[in-house]
Amino acid sequence: MKAHQNKWITIFAVGLAVLLSGVVQADLRQGYFTDVKPVPGLDSPYQDRGPSISADGLTIYFCSGRDGGEGDWDIWMSTRRAVGASWGAPINPGPPINSPAWEASPHISADGLRLYFQSWRGGGYGQGDIYVAERASTSVPFVEVHNLGSGVNSPANEYTPSVSPDELTLYLSRGEGADGFDVYVATRSLTRAPFDSARRVANVNSSANDKYPSISSDGLTLFLDSHRLPNTGPSGYEELWVATRSSCCEHFSTPVNLNDFGLGSSVNGPTAVEFAPCISRDWPANGSKLYFAVGISESDSDLYEATWVVPCPYYVAGDLNDDCRVDFLDVASFAANWLIDCNTTPEDAACVPK
DSSP: HHHHHHHHHHHHHHHHHHHHHHHOOOOOSSSSEEEEEETTOOOSSEEEEEEEETTTTSSEEEEOSSSSSSSEEEEEEEEEESSSOOOOOOOOOOOTOOOOOOEEEEEEEETTTEEEEOOOOSSSSSSSSSEEEEOOOOOOOOEEEEEEOTTTTTSEEEEEOOOOOOSSSSEEEEOOOOOOOEEEEESSSTTTTTTOOOOEEEOOOOOOEEEEEEOOOSSSSSEEOOOOSSSSSSSOOOOOEEEEETTSSOOOHHHHHGGOOOOOOOOOOOOOEEEEEEOOOOOOOTOOOOEEEEEEETEEEEEEEEEEEOOOOOOTTTTTSSSSSSSSSHHHHHHHTTTOTTTTTTTSSTTOOO
């Protein structure tokens, strides 16, 4: 038997023992976003943007100008059988969420029972307003839609809601004429109470357009898109930025470009526009996702994802994918590389020089 194969078997045997005796956990805050690619199954020739992922990772909502809707832009949704599988064909949920007017920027609550979104339907407080659709369980359609009221909405344009898991804090974008777009926050004491008057988020906004906030589940990290400079793409184009804080009682820090976040991420590119972020509910777990839109301009966009990777600070025998544990993913990697001999086939993709 080749020495290469003996090494793999030894690693696998020792790693399996580690798996059975317990898993070493990493510090999940020390990671980075990588593996930027179109969301599997949802790449299309249409304008798609504004993704929102359910807590279980099995339903994604987004807005699109594709054909087959109720009128103008609509909210669409897609489902999949398991996390990691490709998404199914998008479907339009129809009324009462969508109308002949413009509907956009959906955000699904942590329990999946309320969908927050923007609509230009009549009877609101100004331009676009933020509404919420409700349902009794995740197995039935949304049946009731109501305006979030004057605390959230104003004569200006409100959109891109992002609500905390307890639904007591709502982040949103508001555009007020020549002042451009800023990120706002509104709070309430009970889930059935109206939100207090929205206010600008301290330290987060700039003289440029700042919008599309997405709050992490722990409330400590705020993702957004911004036209501020410097950026890595064309001057004045949107890119993804992130602001952090140590506790929910503090103000956020001044945002940094997402490519400078953590250990250094690779999300914002040199030739495209990155905007409309949505962080998954399980972040910062290893393998969690950041969803967002990418386009040459805002009139040509597709849904993308990036994966959060946490390098393992320990050497774990048998951990072949550096996720700080030995599991069936390592077994699969072991099987896929069975009989590969890098001495004779160094060009093989599994043979990475040290």
